[in-house]
Amino acid sequence: MDGHSNSNSSAVEDMKVYTGTLVHATEENPMLILEDKVLGVCHGKIEFVAPATEVENLKAKYNFSDANVTALTSSQFLMPGLVDSHIHAPQFPNNGIHLDLPLLEWLQNYTFPTEARFCDLKYARAVYAKAVDRVLRSGTTTASYFGSMHLEATKILSNIVLEKGQRAFVGKVNMMVNCPEDYRELSVDESAKETEDFILYVKSLNSPLVQPIVTPRFAPTCPKEQLERLGQLAAKHDCHIQSHLCESQAEKAWVKDLFAGSKNYADVYHTAGLLTNKTVMAHCVWLDDEEVALVKGSGTGVSHCPNSNMSLRSGMCNVRRLLKAGLKVGLGTDCSGGFSPSILNALRMAVLMSKGLSAMSNAKHLTLEESFRLATLGGAKVLHLEDRIGNFEVKKEFDALLIDVEAKGTPFDIFPEDTTEEKIQKFLYNGDDRNILQVFVAGQKVVDQMA
Structure with missing residues (x-):
């Protein structure tokens, strides 16, 4: 050393x-x-x-x-500094409330309506200033943020991150289907154009700290053509990519119905060019062995969000299995599915979740020390920043x-x-x-x- x-x-x-x-x-x-x-x-x-x-x-x-x-x-x-590899900035008003429903119902009843408010730029500015302040004071020096669907509001998030000096990836969310009428993109062309506009805007800030990240919300809200266009944009601009994968069993079953021609959930992203060594997929609770191999082979990182997985009853991710398979794993708060904006909370809950799984299977659990590594160097690796930060x-x-x-x-x-x-x-x-x-x-x- x-x-x-x-x-x-x-x-x-x-x-x-x-x-x-x-x-x-x-x-x-x-x-x-x-x-x-x-x-x-x-x-x-x-x-x-x-x-x-x-x-x-x-x-x-x-x-x-x-x-x-x-x-x-x-x-x-x-x-x-702590690395939060998965966090939703426009969900901050909901932190610590509305955790009585499972994932898909929670999105429709609480989350989409809250995010839809970010068409109001004054509201966006006020919430994002509080969110970035809170995350920084909690010790998160690097965050991978989902914004909302709104281009201008997500530009504001980028500006606030830059003003406050945080290292971050910021993404404008993409979604067209299976979401509210007043909170969706109207076409693949509009989605691609606004995403490219956002990428160019963030790059024009000329900050080594703030980078754009291509952000399809998750496969159920994005038709195949939209996913493919986003994959092409990420390749064109050499961008990071973030989304959700195998968070709950209900979600996984839904994707199987929506994308009947795909081998599995991970393959939906893979065939669209969205699994790369600059991709971070949140959750990955229910990956089957084929999906584990696909994620590993593509160099995609996993953001483990134990608070959210427990709060929304999505499942208990066997992180030891993913690490043993050679996957890159970091931690995420997944606010507001997770009720705490602190990676320290994620670190603790990762240990407790692993101990819970261990009690049922007699397998070796994650130690506090291993969870500390996930919160720092692990997150840096997931975000493809291990040559710059992490230790x-x-x-x-x-x-x-x-x-x-x-x-x-x-x-x-x-x-x-x-x-x-x-x-x-x-x-x-x-x-x-x-x-x-x-x-x-x-x-x-x-x-x-x-x-």
């Missing part, structure tokens, strides 16, 4: 240096705790990670002073959280005998935004409770 870049020894004016405890995940280790370390950030990227005893040598090499150094206390640590490797961008387990109002207790590992575990199981003192995206401080 310790390393340095090949920087020269000239003065580094914007160097930020942290000494203390780091925790992150690697391919080999789901949770690696590094005590007494020094980490340097320059131009938004990690310049070095070394033993804290190297501070004086590093000062000489990089020409920084004590003024550049933040010394973490024994109650503080740095961890990578504290030298030259990756500094997306990070400064955690204090004894912050004011902390929802859990620390005792003198608690080890560093135990403090981290307590935060992961019981902590919340009160413990997240600062949030960094590409080296920029975007949340600061210490100011």
Whole structure:
């Protein structure tokens, strides 16, 4: 882990240096705790990670002073920013309400009517500002957002993400059938044109942080021709893609009826060119073995959304099975199917869901440490960003959280005998935004409770 870049020894004016405890995940280790370390950030990227005893040598090499150094206390640590690989921004008004129906009925009765309101741009601006603020304060440095069907409102979402400094994929939802008359696209041509307009708009923002993502809502709302056109657009503009796959058994049966000529649900997307190594499919609870192989072979990532799966009674995803098959898996909040906008909640519920499955089958469950990796490096891999974010490797961008387990109002207790590992575990199981003192995206401080 310790390393340095090949920087020269000239003065580094914007160097930020942290000494203390780091925790992150690697391919080999789901949770690696590094005590007494020094980490340097320059131009938004990690310049070095070394033993804290190297501070004086590093000062000489990089020409920084004590003024550049933040010394973490024994109650503080740095961890990578959380990655939410599946979240619906226009559903934020419904967070924590209306979870009494299964998926398909829930969409028709609660979700589509709420999303239809985003034709009102003033409403969209107000909701999206609150949503992005909440997600950032919850420690999510990277999010893959579904917007609504509305082009202009989804542009507003992109602008707000950019203004607030979050790293995100933003998608204008596409849907034409099996949805309300007042909330659907009128033709495949209109869908393709507005989607391309949106892609070009986001690219025109010229931000390395905010990218467009092609977003067919899910196969039941998109005819075959529409799916194919969206696949072509994604290929033309080299875009990421997101949708839903095998969320509930009722949905899977419905897709079988709607697309009678397809081998299975995953094949519907595959034949439309929508399964790629830049695709993230949410849920994947009910993948059969053929679908697992198809998802794996295409390089598609899976966003596991345990809160939503339990809240809407969609099913319990066997994440261990997917990981064993070699699939890329990250975590999603799936607000408002999931009632919490915090990936910490998804991390905890992923462990509990896996333990529930384990109790019934005697199979090995996901550990807290493995779920931590899903919430950070796993999400980065799902979003095809593992070369840029996900852990504290030298030259990756500094997306990070400064955690204090004894912050004011902390929802859990620390005792003198608690080890560093135990403090981290307590935060992961019981902590919340009160413990997240600062949030960094590409080296920029975007949340600061210490100011």
